[in-house]
Amino acid sequence: ETTLTVHYPMPGFFKNVMDTISKKFMEENPDIKIQFASPSATYEEGIQTILRQLGTNEMPDVTFIGLNRLRMIDERNVAVDLGPLVQKDGHMAEEGFSDTILKLAQVKGKQIGLAFATSNPIMYYNADLVKAAGGDPDNPPKTWDEVIALGGKIKALGNGVDGIDFRWQGDDWMFSALLFGAGGHMLSADEGTVAFNGPEGQKAVELIQRMVKEGGMPVFTKPAGEQAFAAGKVGFEFQTTGALVNTIKNVGTKFDLRTAKLPLLDPVNGKLPTGGNAAVILTHDAAKQEAAWKFVKFAAGPYGASVVVPGTGYVPNNELAAASPEYLGDFYKKNPLFKAALSQMPVMIPWYAFPGSNGVRVTQTIVDNLSRIVDQSAQPKEALDDAASDVTGMLPRS
Amino acid sequence: MNALSLRGITKSFGDQAILKGVSLDVAPGEFIALVGPSGCGKSTLLRILAGLDHADGGEILIGGQEMSGIAPADRNVAMVFQSYALYPHLTAGQNIAVPLAMRRLSRTQRLPFVGSMLPGQRSARAAILRDVEEMAKSLKIDHLLDRKPGQMSGGQRQRVALARAMVRQPSVFLMDEPLSNLDANLRVHARGEIVELHRRAGVPTVYVTHDQAEALSMADRVAVMIGGNLLQLTTPQAIYDDPTHLEVARFIGQPRINVVPALAENGLVSFGGVRLALNDASFAGTSVTLGIRPEFVSLSQNRKDALAAHVERIEFLGSEVILYCKLDAIGEIMIAKLTPAEANGVSAGMPVALTLSPEKAMVFAEDGRRLAATPVAVDALKEKAHG
Amino acid sequence: MNALSLRGITKSFGDQAILKGVSLDVAPGEFIALVGPSGCGKSTLLRILAGLDHADGGEILIGGQEMSGIAPADRNVAMVFQSYALYPHLTAGQNIAVPLAMRRLSRTQRLPFVGSMLPGQRSARAAILRDVEEMAKSLKIDHLLDRKPGQMSGGQRQRVALARAMVRQPSVFLMDEPLSNLDANLRVHARGEIVELHRRAGVPTVYVTHDQAEALSMADRVAVMIGGNLLQLTTPQAIYDDPTHLEVARFIGQPRINVVPALAENGLVSFGGVRLALNDASFAGTSVTLGIRPEFVSLSQNRKDALAAHVERIEFLGSEVILYCKLDAIGEIMIAKLTPAEANGVSAGMPVALTLSPEKAMVFAEDGRRLAATPVAVDALKEKAHG
Amino acid sequence: MASLASMSIPLTTERARERSEARTAWLLASPAILLIVLFVLAPIAAVIFLGFTDFQLGIGKFRFVGFENYAHLFNDRTFRKSLWNTSVYTAIVAPLSIVLGLGVALLIESETLARSFFRTAFFLPVASLIVAMATVWQYLFHPTIGPINALLALVDIPGPNWLGASGTVLYSLSIIGVWQSVGFNMVLFLAGLTAIPRELYAAAEVDGARSSFDRFRLVTWPMLGPTTLFVTTISVINAVKVFDTVKTLTDGGPNHASEVLLFTIYQEGFVYMRVGYASAMTVVFLAILVVLMFLQYRLLDRQVHYT
Amino acid sequence: MKTEALTPGRAIRFGLLSVCALIFLAPYIFMISTAGKAQDDIFTSALSLIPAHFYYIANFTKALTRVPMGTLLLNGVLVCGLIFSLQVLIAIPCAYAMAKLKFRAARLMMVLVMLGLLIPIHATALPLYVGFNGLSLLNSYTALVAPFSISVFAIFMFLQFFRAMPDDLIHAARLDGMSELGIVARVIVPNAWPAVTAFAIFSVVAHWNDLYWPLIVISKQEYATPPLGLMYFRAAEAGDDYGALMAATLTITLPLVVAFLLAQKRFIEGITMTGLKG
């Protein structure tokens, strides 16, 4: 019998999911026992915990790491390379792990983990407000211009109502959504120079300024925006589909909640970043590795996805699960709100992670400068250039 | 109008009655000494007077004005605390200045920084300083004015506490054993100071003490409190010479009054050569108590009605000698106060013969009441018996 | 061997010398009263003796053993503190039991729960309880044993502090004004208790008091400390009758000794009918001080060498009356101690004539030293003058 | 000569006695000393050591970089910003919470009614888990649906964007900081108040301290001296150590407007993983605090102890 | 004769206190209100304290079943109890030595204490973690308790308190034959009761609520303390389950409130130094 210690972040979100999956897994694999380490509140804390526990007895065998932190994990050589295991397995594709999906958890071609729960940013909107502002709830805006115009009208309704809440705080994920959506990149292909201050980036930051100036977007903190939206005081909210289940619960019957695709600045070449996490194997014990691989595949597999999606609002990271009625086929028919994210799956590309030891700091720099745009203390170009020059200094000198 | 009146003050701690209805009138300018055994409630009474404690019942009038509900600060009393209660963070001088500053300076003038810039405060402060120094000098603590209480001896602290109370002009002075920690000389000196100050200022004073010399020498009237009741309140002379209650007689007088059991037969009490006729003929009891003060007991070499006794202990007190003698007949102790000359040659264990002065003897009933009695000459008695 | 020896103890606070080399020997079983003006360093000396303070210099021997470096607990002294220092969280009974429990019970027996199960502790505790009760009874605090210090009056606390010290058998007793807060009767009673206990236990005792009656009546020898020096150490009688220093004479005796300036001419000192011949013929000075105790001043109606004076103040003290008279000639106060009978009819402001008993007068040099002198009959003097 | 010798012997034994007293003192203090060395000094030594390296979490190897970290620190805009923010926060929270704590303690002492209710009410914030309470505050401070702004709207005051705007965020955090620490100081002051002898108040009243303010000036304030010094020290230290609220409510934002020292250190060490640099920051942070505290102690300790 | 009347001054005082108390309690009012709301009832545009539907049972059931609340609370009691006992046992003798014994290192001790006060656990957590790992003590009560066994705060607090105690009291105890340790146990501690209670309040509250250190050293459920349990109601980017979170918070705060209510009675009884004269 093998016992696997599994560590995961955000228990408020994942506890039920993990419990269900592990229960089912243990039923199917009676020789493997899953035990959970104390979870961490956030992805950040999760990584801290893992890094601290490296090489100690307390280190878990399997953990779940935010997709944007895989690069850091790789640089620190923490995770077991799953490449050989994938090779040995042979029929990953048949089990729903297409190459696109495998790529989500690769760093420079190395398979760090298996994407477990993935998300993309979508548009939430308050159909009642849209209607009140003269929009058509059944035909949500498809471009940012339409969004901004409608947002402005919603704001004009008064009574403390705001037009837009765009979730720019915390990390660079939503900025990448605009940047990638305009067809831009964070860095040049060789990762030597900053590229986010190109024309695509300019468009992205100008868009943010327009949301503030024309679209009726106030300066919200992260939870404040979410709460205001749930209270029916915001027209549009742009954030991860991962918040969907909770938003549905928060909104209840107060208003008509709808979701739609996130508009892209470049509808042709535009892409969207993938959020979420990947299961990563840490143990170097051969027997445990084998068991861990089984578990990881199970969790990231169709069954896992069929538990994750309804429980969270994430998109299925397994093609089998998405299509097969055995798993989620029926679910989407019954729950149209979940479809927005699903329909964006084709444009999902990995969430870009910056190279070098300053990787995390770079994202913070970008957020800081975005906040200057939002509170209108800086012009978009000025802020973007500042961000670019700061980030340039933080890139590894090669 | 009385300067101070107490009417039926009662007070209990828990179910223990400490004051059982104390009434007391103090005339303007009068000096009352309050004495009583330890724990009888003297301090408690003073605290109630000052408004620091609430009485359970009764009323207090100061200058004719009912005091209930009036804060201590507004009663305008000054008090010396048995525990001194000096402010530990202030020097002696500052301690003494507090009551003056509180009354003479306005609230704004007392403020730390602003105050010192206000007009008039300079001269007011100088006046306070002068008064403090004068007071300190008269209590011989002028060299201590810059010391904090923690650096002073017990007696020094007590004098500072006294100075703090005496430096101002209250409507009533309350003093709780203000001299108990002073040496004899200083005590006499301070006693003189207090009496002098009282005479000059004419402030009615209630003075708690356990020192009879103080009580008798300083007070206009002495109040004796025992077991929560005020037993007697009269002039020092009267309280000493003419106590109305056995407890009072026992309490006042140093050394203690001699008390012996005696029989009353047919209105006649006799004991060791003393014969007294009870004035109140209606007195029916038979067992009474005879009291006689030690200074009226003398050694007699050869009188036949003298009491045979043995000297138990001799106390030498400088100007006088106290003999503690055990009466051979009844085994009680009889104390005699003699001059060193009279006691010359007496030693412990020696047999002596004691005579009592009949005209100084007092008779008390079983319940402690004083019974008026007149001495009867032995011859007269004999006549009576034979006649 | 002395039970207790002090040799040249010195102590300063800051640059202020408090003890200037105090030496003192206490014989086994002896009772020494230490008196002196307030602030002269009595408490400080006791504290040094107990090992609670460090002397700056000098040495202490208890039972012949050098004490420096020995902790207070190991000196086996018992002390009554002037501030009582009762444990506020313990009842009176528990307070008194502490020193016994500390010495009679082993460390393990004292443990809260375990202790109560150990063999022998039950009987030991019962014995302690018995001793505590007995002690409490003799100091009349047996009804207070369950009260905490906060619920007691000043005098009650003091008696508990006394009981705590007296309940065990130390090698030395140190008592710092243990009776100062008691009423007169209780004081006399407690005085008797202490003397009795001392006689029974024979523990050498140093007893600080400001009450002369206590010092003179209780002590085998009295030590007078003034200005950081021990001026005289001798029997009560001698210290009263035969002080070697003006300060001692001034300090001892109640009311205070009368002190008047006088002239010494040719070895002869005279003042108001008193003529004294100085024994030490070599004495060269001219201005001396004459001292005479108040009980040797009497009223005389018609002696021609009497001193004319006016009565300033009369103090009635029960068995005696104190007259404060201002001498017409020199304006000094002369105090006379009379019986009430003698003082009968005297009132304040009245002119009186005072006579002094020559054989009781004392002469002191300018530096305070006592000068031996013998009274000279006036006639003899006249003879001398004319002869 | 002889007298000199006899004087010196007792003096040396006296010194021996002092030594034995010191030995007892050492013995009594030794467990504490041992544990302080173990759990305070040793980790600090490690931190100081790390401050001279480029140690990163997760990377086993590190090298010595001398004072490079410190040199870097002086040009670090974020560090300077957080130094300033921390000072502002402390300057608001420490005095306010001391004054309010004292005020509340005095009011409760002088009031006989519902004392335990009031004590509990003011103490509750101390007893609460800040991570959970942060959520509540977040909601209370909500710019549009929050109760505070809703109340302000009733009297026609446009409510500020409490936690969202860089101009107000530090003050909003200060409000929470005061809310949290008033109860703490209140308990300390209450304990201090019980130790003041009642007799002194009696004396003050008799001396003519008519108003409660007079009695406060005359007795309470001076007698509370040691307590106040203690409370001040603790309040300043706690204010400087503010972390939880920042971490859970604002993450230092917006744009570093609520960046405080401990948060910066945390961010560097645990989020950016640069433990070496964070350690250097910690050392500077401690150095500043140590200097501050000792200045304060030197100045005030003498004045508040009277015996 | 008794003056318990409602004077204007008293009315003002009482009013002031009440208003302040209300402000201080406001967050709790919202917390209690939220703990009884369904999720869609929490964030609304209208301010309402009374839940539309009472969800108390649902939320509290969630709070009590989603995490092993019993174990958490028990661990909390055990850890806080251990920490407090050790702190007091170690700090009181030390503070006594510093306050009342002549002791040349007292100054140095003061420096150490001040230093200890200044050091946040955040700064030293990493070296401590490494140390505990080296001793294989992670995931144990020892790891939870040991670093807090020394409380410089306690030393500092007791020091202030002991300094105010009269020397004569300690002198009397020495003469009565107590050892220094005996003095600490029999004289100092019983009289330091207000300070000990006040400290108990702080210590228990701080460690009951501590999230930072348990998070670092504990990764096994059986040693988790109450705040670790709260994490299960938080979901960072996805939004929290507020109703259950508030119910859980109330559940773990309640024991503290009860403890405080019990303790405050004791520490106001405050034994003042009435064994003394002046």
Ligand SMILES: Nc1ncnc2c1ncn2[C@@H]1O[C@H](COP(=O)(O)OP(=O)(O)OP(=O)(O)O)[C@@H](O)[C@H]1O
């Ligand atoms: N707080 C209290 N609780 C219970 N009993 C008390 C309290 N305070 C005083 N007593 C009791 O009340 C009685 C009177 O006390 P009080 O202090 O008035 O006596 P006193 O006459 O001043 O005595 P002393 O001459 O010894 O100072 C004493 O028996 C004392 O034990």
Ligand SMILES: Nc1ncnc2c1ncn2[C@@H]1O[C@H](COP(=O)(O)OP(=O)(O)OP(=O)(O)O)[C@@H](O)[C@H]1O
């Ligand atoms: N800590 C101190 N600092 C400075 N001076 C002090 C200190 N303690 C006592 N003194 C001074 O030392 C002198 C002696 O004090 P001590 O207490 O021994 O006097 P005492 O003879 O006991 O007086 P009393 O009869 O009034 O109790 C006093 O003048 C006092 O002011």
Ligand SMILES: [Mg+2]
């Ligand atoms: Mg009294």
Ligand SMILES: [Mg+2]
């Ligand atoms: Mg003294």
